[in-house]
Each structure stands twice: as structure tokens, then as C-alpha cells.
Amino acid sequence: MRHLLLSLLLLAAPAFAQDLASVLDANRAQIERPSRQTIAPVIEALAAAGPQAGPVLEAWADRRLGLAGDRFVIVQGDGAVDAVTGTPVPGDVQVLRPNSGVRGVIGAVLVQFQLNDPETTRRAAALDAIARRPDETHLAALRAAAADPDPALAARKARLERLLTIRFDPDPQARIAAIEGFSGDTGADLQAVLNPLLATSRIAAPAIPESANIAAELTLGDDIPEDEAYHLLVASDLAPARLASDAQKQALAAHVVDGAVGGVPVAELSDPARRDAAYDALAEAGLVPPAATAAEAEAALAAHRFADVYTEPNPEITDAARRALRAMALRQGTQQAADLALDALSLASIYFLAAIGLAITFGVMGVINMAHGEFIMMGAYTGYVVQTLIAGRTLSLVVALPAAFIVTFLAGVVLYRLVIRHLVKRPLETLLATFGVSIALQQIAKNIFGTQARPLTAPAWLEGSVGFGEIVSISTIRVAIFVLALLFLGLFLWIMKRTRLGLEVRAVTQYPGMAASMGINPDRIAMLTFGLGSGIAGIAGVAIGLFAKVTSELGSDYIVQSFMTVVVGGVGNIWGTLAGAALIGFLQKGIEVMNPANTLAAQTWMILLIIIFIQFRPRGIMPTRGRAAEA
Amino acid sequence: MLIRKHPSVMIFLALLAVFTIAVTLMSEAYGSGVVPTSTVKTLGKTLCLALAAVAMDLVWGYAGILSLGHMAFFALGGYMIGMWLMYARTGEIVAATLANAPIPPTAEELRQGITSQIFGVVGSADLPLTWSFAGSLPMQLLLVLAVPGLLAFLFGWLAFRSRVNGVYLSILTQAMTLALSLWLFQNDNGFRGNNGLSGLQNIPGLTEVPQSVISIWFLWASALLLAGGYLLATWLTAGKFGSVIRAIRDDETRVRFLGYPVEGYKLTVFTISAMICAAAGALYYPQAGIINPAELAPIASVYLAVWVAIGGRGRLYGAVIGAMVVSLLSSWFTGGRAPALDLGFYRVEWVNWWQVLLGLGFVAVTLFAPRGLSSLMDALAGLRPPRRLGADLGPDVSALREKEAEA
């Protein structure tokens, strides 16, 4: 059956070709000098001449159709082929140059050809072209085209048809039905179609016309400033232009006579009231056109109504579009919220990683380590150095994590032995001494690694992102950091609850004197916890370095947030740190949403909120409780 | 009375006067010209920093509040005076340009011109509300004290009321200055974003006076302000008030049980100190010529604490010594004038290594000389036998006695 059809087609082809040749010949004059008004029947006749007419029309539209002698040829590269038979034609070719109106008509017809093209890619290209620059004629073409055998293309075509229906269908009911048919859809193409429907223009009139599709009537002063309203009146020729101060000044300057204008001395003209007086004098003398007075302007404003009017005249359609957009915004909002929550979660993980070491040392020793940020930086630089030594990205990361831990652990132990141990019970001085260490370390890093940012590249499997749905997506690195944070939470809990070290740390935290008398060496424990906290900072540094640039200021960028995390969370409680990190992460993201253009403002507000938060929970979300805490 | 009780005040004021006169006599404007104008400016600025350090010592050394945000008040003072300087100076320029026009400008046109000159750089056409008083020197001078004072009062009220103490408080103050600097960094807040205020060294109405003369005037003003601030701080710390705030530093709870409203005292000291800082800033920035939000970076305030610590906290002259020594050394080292140290295998360029030296030196001071450079003074004083005022060592044994007898 199929073979039969095919052979029939093949048989029919020459017949069409004949037709094409005769159509071309019959309309030779028209084709050579086409006019937009009269060309339509010719093009339709050509279109009816069978599939071979497609390339001819295409070439015509592309200004590749020409005449070689009396034969129509299609220019291909340097040569030309016969438009009907496809055989090469030697000799000079005179190319036809149809104007854009004609090409538009050809294009509309061509679309039909392309939509029915046997080749899938060409049909897809046709749909792309329509989607890019839709116009009225495409709607008919889309509707007329045969059903597409490719299901994906068929779906696209159907969608395009409905989108075009919304825009171009003359029947309002069909348009509304199309809009409503899209419920649940959040596509950008749909938005691009719906938004223009709600475009408004601002009008001023003595009375708002009944026929207008009003978006909102504007109250003077509230919705529209008086200045703007008056400009609108002037623009609509409903009132005379007010005298701009520049124009006034020029007019005055042009009429200076003997150091005075209209009897007013020039020196007095720095007073606007005197300027008006001078201008009025000039106007009375007929030297300048009179200006609209304030009272006239007021009257004009009072006599007119102002409104935003939809360009789309049919209120039913604008209503439907508004409803659809609102539903769309809601759906998008939920998705964005989910996306934001993920963002906030990863931010919180970073803060948690950065703050956990700080929280440990603060909890156990009551010591704030200002050099903590520099330990983070040290970890990041360790990662960078390891990466320059080991080529494999994955391997270098695997080595970098423990290496960073060891380096910063040792640095922490050294800092403890040399400085902090000698400042027991003097927290403020510890804070300052560690600050001294911090500026020294920062400068040393600058001297060694220079001021430019060093890259710490993530292995390939950490690049890219994990996505859910259209809007929600999160980069893999951030997922990895989240996992790392969870890992450290687990590790910390394990050390604290299940190991001898944890037991001793808890003992020293709660009652150092008693712990010491039980044979625990508080000094050693403090040193180990300090090392542990610093080591975690180093690992946090590697993690942060993977998505931020490694510079000597890396640490100070995170230190204040880390402090905040500890302060907000409460001291000496890992869950507090977690809660603090979560609060700060979500708060920061949340504020960024309210004011997306301005991350600086977001940080400002966050800090202010934290200061206020401290008012209500001076000891953080999860304070140490009991009588000792109140002392 | 104050001076009789505290002879050190007299010595300090005398030294300050000698210093100021000496610099004047060596200046380009009024003397031999040995000291270039830029150095005069540096010295004037250093005096202002010393005053800021005195203010810092007041809150930290005496009241025990380690504020890591005091430079915020300093910079705010600078911003307040900078607004007037810039507005008035731009006003002069705009007026001079418009004076050539056939029609004299209205006040409104002048304002427009000034606004577009000042705010064109951040793309704003309207004069922000915060600049309402920028045209009036008395108002801005008032704001120099009022704005930082009010900020300190509000912040202190919130923080002290909820009994935030120790390192918590320090971190909160740091957060405050960070928040303020981030806020100032925003272009749409009316402080010209990261451009800051510039051209502050041009004093309106004094365009004819050369900078070399102006710099000396500012040096005098700074010295006078430092003297005044020093006297104020001495007066505050000398009497019963000083006794109470030192008691608060040492044992807050006990002071509460004595019936003193501890929060009120902290708030008073914090606010006064913020205002002293602001006054110092208002004199500093015209000498510096430019102010931008980077001046409020948390690190600047920590440096202030470092100066006080190195000089010796709990002593006003310690704060002055610390600020002057460290900031002058700092500008010497970072100015590239310090000779490089050749270690054979490595050449130590001080421009790069001064920060390291400062950091480590600071750690060393904290560890080995908690009273800072002023412990040198103690060492000198220790050469004389202690003034026992006729009292004998007595039969009782107590902690400090032995040490005293040794001295």
C-alpha cells in the first residue's frame, strides 16, 4: 500500500514539475516585477504547483531566484541551477530582488511548505522561526498544516498554535479559551504572550471614554504626581505647557535692558517671585507669551480624569490574562521559594562549617579566636598548594582535606601553646592577641601567595548542578558542602558523646577545677579542642575555596558571619551553632529576596536584626541553662 | 584641683604645647620649613587619632567595654563635617560658575547645581534628606556630636539593657560598625557610596589660604581638641564617677548590689566616648581630605584597640602614647622610608612585613607587658622608693605587700 503511494507520488512528480514550469512561465512578468498588492494569487498558484515549488519560493524570498536568459534559475554558491529541472545552468544570472512586502507574503506561504516538509529538522526550524517572530499569517499556516508525525514536534506545534491563538485569533472567546487552556503552565513563552496583553498606557481626558478597558483610574497626588499629570495634559494637548524655569530664564536673559528686566533689577532676580514678576511685566508688554498660571494649571488638572488603560480593548481577555499570570506567579513563587530554601540551606552549611570550630573553642574555653578566619584561609591555601603538587583533581581534593586539617590543627596547637594558654581567664585580651596573630597571618599569606586570587578547582564530578524542575537547581559543590556539614555534625557528636576525649572536654567545659582534680589535664584538653576547632576551620577553608576565590582576605569575609552564628546560636552547644547557622543563612537569603538588587542592604539588615535578636535572647537560641548560667 | 590631683595632666599638656609649638616653628608656613606640609598633616591627624584612643581607653581601659566599633563614631563625625565641607565648597564653585550667567541664580538653582555636582557620580538628581542641613555649619557641627552620640546611645541602650557582656559585646559592636559601613557603601543612601566624600581639605571661604597654613591651623585645632578631650577624660575618671566605672569594670555585679544603675553608667561612658571620637574624626578628615566607608571597616576599630593596648590601657597618657607611636611608626614603615633588612637569603621589605611585625609585636605586648608601653613609665617610677605616706609595712601578710617592699 505504502509502496504504491510512493510510486504514485513519483509518477505524479513530473506532472507537478510540468505545472511548476508552466506556472512560472505564465506569470513571468509578475514574478520579475512583483507588487505586494497583486502577487498573492501568483504565489498561491506556485504553492499549489507541488513540493518542488518550495525551493523556488524559498530562493525567491532569499533573493536567490534569478533569470538566465529566459529560464528561471536558483543561485547556489557560485553557480546556478535550473529552477524546474535542477540541472546546472551556465552563463550570467540576473537575480530578482522582491521587496520586503512581497517577501513577507512569500514567507507566509513558505511556512506552510516548511511545516509539511518531509524532513523533521526543517519542520522544527519552521516552528522555531514562527516562535521567534510570530505574526498573524502563521496562525492560519499552523492550523492548515497537516498533523506532524513526530509527537514532540506535534506537541510544539499545538502549543504554538494556541499561543498564536491568544495573540491573533479574531474571536475573543477562542482567545480566552486558549488562555484558560494553559492553566498550570509557567513557560516563559506563555508569559511573553500574556504580558503584552496587559500593557497599559496612561491617558488624560475630560471624562474616561466608556469603551476604554480601564486598568486603574488614577487619583491625583496619590497614584500620579501632579507634575506628571500636568505633563500628560500637555502631551495630550489638553492644557498649555507650563513655563519651565529654564525657558523663563532664557526669556528674561533675552530682555535685559539697562540692568533690569521688566523693571526688575537683575540683581533681584535670584528670587523666584521677582522673576515671575519680571516675566509678567514682559508678558504684559507683549514681549513674551503669557505663561499658564498656577491657578490655571490647577483648574486644568481638576477638569480632567486620569487613567491607565489597557491597549487590549476586550476586558474579558485582560481579565483572563491577569488571572493566568497571577496563577503563574503563585506557582513560580512556590518553586522559587523551594530554590531559595536550598540556597539558604547551603549558605547555612557554609556558616556552620566556618563557625563550628569557633563555637567549640568559645564553648570550652570562653575564648574568641580572631585568627579563626585566617585558619580558614590557611586551609584554603593548603588546598591550593596540594593542587599544584598533585595533578589529579579528585586525588588532590582527597589529599587536601586531611592536609588542611593537619596544617590548621598544628597551627591551632601552636597558637594555643604560645599565646592563648598564657591568657587564661582574660577573654578580651585573648581576643586582641589572636587578632594580632590574624593580621600577621594575613600579611604573611599576602607576602607568600601575592594579592591575586588563587584558584582551587573542584573535580569534574563536583561541577554542574543538581536540578529539580525548571527553576530549582543547586550546584553540586553546594550539595557536597551540605553533606560535609552533616558529616562534621555527626563527627562532632560522635567525638563528644562517644569518646574519652569528648567526655573529658565536656567535663572541662562544665567545671574545669573539678575535672582537674579528677585527673584530667584541662590544659591538654583545651589544647586538643583548640586544635580540633582550628582543624575544622581548615577543612571549611578547602570547602569554601572550592566555590570562592582563595585570597588572603578569604577568612575575614566569613569571620563576622561566623561570630554572628556563634552569638546567635548560643555557646557550648553544637545544636545552637546549627540553629544559629540556619537562622543566619535563611535570614540572609530571605532579606536578599525582599531586596534582590542589593546584597549590601541585605547584610546590613541581617546584622541589625541580629542585634535586635540579641535583645530577646541575650544568650543565643540555645543557651547554657541552670543556676551557673545566671551567675 | 584636677591638675593638683593628677600631676601627669600638667606634664601631658606641657608636652603637647611644646610639640605643637615646635612643629609650628619648623613648618613651611610659620617657620623654617624643615617639616613639610604633608608631615604637618600627618602629625595633626595623629593627634586626632590619639584623641580617639583616649576615648577608646575611656570605655575599654576604665569601663571595661571592649568596643570594636569606635572608629564608626570617628568616621561618622568625619562624614558629618565632610557633608558641610563638600556642600559649602561645591556651593562656592557652582556660585562662581553661575555668576557669569546674565540672570543671577535662585537658591533652588544653586541647590540643583550643587546636588548634581555632588551626586552626579552616584546617578542621583535629588539632594538626599540626610543632607538637609548640609548648608549650615552650626547644624552640621551639632550633628557631628549628635549623630554618633545618638547611635552610641541607641546601640548601648539595646546592648547594655540585655546585659550583653565581654566578648559578646565586642562582637556586637563589630557587627554594628560592619552594618554601618555596608550601609554607607550603598549608592542610594545619600553618602555617595564607595566614592565617599572628597576634597575635604579645601575649606570653604579659605580658598586663598595655602594648604601649608591651613595644615598648621588644623594642627593647633587638633592639639587643642586633644587637650580638651584629655582634660574631660581625666575629669570623668578622676572622681567618684571614675571610681564607679572602674568598679564596674572589675565587678559589675557587686556595683549593682551597691545600688548603682550599672547600665546607666556604661551608657553614659559609651556615649560620651563616642562623641569624643566623633569630634576627633571631625578634625581628622578635613586633614585627610577624603572619607569613604572603608574607614569604618571593623579592622580600623580593632587597630584603635591595638593602639590603646600597646600604649597601656587604664591610663589616658598610655592611650595617647600608643596611638602616636604606632600610627607614626606605621606610616614610617608603610611609607617605604624604612630601610629594608637584608637577611642574606631574604630581603625584608618593610612595606610588606610591617603588618606582620605589628601583629606579632601586639601579641608580645599582650603577653609580656599587659600594661603596654606605659609600663616603661612604671619602671621609671619604680626607681624611686614607694610613697608609703608614713605607713609601715605592718604585721599582716597580704598579696601585694611583698611586691611593694621589693620595689
Place this chain on the structure above:
Amino acid sequence: MTALLEVSGVTKSFDGFRAINDLSFNIGTAELRAVIGPNGAGKTTFMDIVTGKTRPDRGQVLWGERSQSLLKLSEAQIARAGIGRKFQRPTVFEDQSVADNLTMALKAPRGPFAVLRWKPSRASVARVAELAGEVGLADRLTRKAGELSHGQKQWLEIGMLLAQEPRLLLVDEPAAGMTLAEREQTTTLLRRLAETRAVVVVEHDMDFVRRLNCKVTVLHQGSVLAEGSLDHVSANPDVIDVYLGR
């Protein structure tokens, strides 16, 4: 005799542990009272509540003739209302002279601005000297408090309390760390003070309490177990059971 301080139905728990349990306690305007009880009986918490350091979960603390509630007041306000407290460990300001310590404690306006305007007068200097004499520190006025011996610090603190001129004096273990002679002196002083004001002494040392010879309140598990003369409470079987017997 009207009650100067009236504590009724006060309860306070820390993390589920009831330090004070429905405690009621009265003391008159001029009375000496000893509060005894084993460790954890709630003695210190009781004082914390009266002085405003700790807020009770429930109950009332009324003060003075006008029955003013102390629960709304801050520590400083309570101190200014006339309640003085002596801590177990001597807490004086070691960095300042004995005279400064006493001057600070002198009854005078306490606000920051009033204090800024305050100048030593002949009367205040005389009063400081008098107080120093009373606590045996007359020749040490210019010495730093940190240079005093432990016992002297105790006395200085008592001197500071006297300078405050409180109507109610809460004294936490005054005898701790004192020599026998000093104890004798302390007893006499406390008894003399109680002639003009209320004095509550929290004490462990039964011998010392016996010397005070006053009404005794026995606390146990946060509430009053017995009240009366020492002999009376000593005879109480409950008291013997929980405290004296052990």
C-alpha cells in the same frame, strides 16, 4: 511589729530542680535572724531572689511599709530601696583604695550625672573615716583594697554595707575565714546593727549561730522546715533528722 520584708509562696526551679519551693519568710524592722540549712537547702537562691539577682517562677516578695513588690525592680533599685548584701567571698574593689571603696558605698544619689557632680565634702570625708574606724581600717584608708588581708577585706565589705545604710542586711556566712577574735567582733557588730535594722545571717557554723542568740529559720529543700529559737529548732525531730542529726 510590722514586717519589713515579706516573702510568700515563692518557688524557683532550675532546669526542673526546685531550689525554692513555696517558701514564706517574714522579718521585722529591727530583728536579727539566722537562716540555717544543709547544702542545697536554697539559702543562696533565697538571697538571690530577695536582692533581685534571680526572678522567682511564682510568689511574692513585698518590701517596707508600703508593701512594694520587689519582683519588678532591678538589683540596683532593690539595693537603693535599702537592702544590702554581703557576699560569702569578700568582694571589694581591689584596684581602688579603702577610702574610694567606702566613698562609693556612701549613701548618696546613685545616678551617673549626680555622681559626676558629686564632690567630697567635709561630712563625707568624716563619715568615711568614721566607718573605717568602726571596721578597724582607720590607718589604711589610702591603701589599695587588694593589699588587705582576707579578714580585713571582710571588714571593709562590712564597712561598705554600713555606709549604704541599709534597712535590711543580708549576710552570707560572715564568719567564714575569720579568726576567733574577729568572729567575736563580728557577732557584737551584727547584734548591735540589728538594734536599728533587720539583719539576716545565713550561716553554716552552729557555734556562730548560737553566739548570735536570735530567732533561727531552718531551710530544707527550698522551704521552711522550722522556725524559733535555736534551742527550739534543735529539739525539732525533723530538724534533727535532716540537718543536725547528720
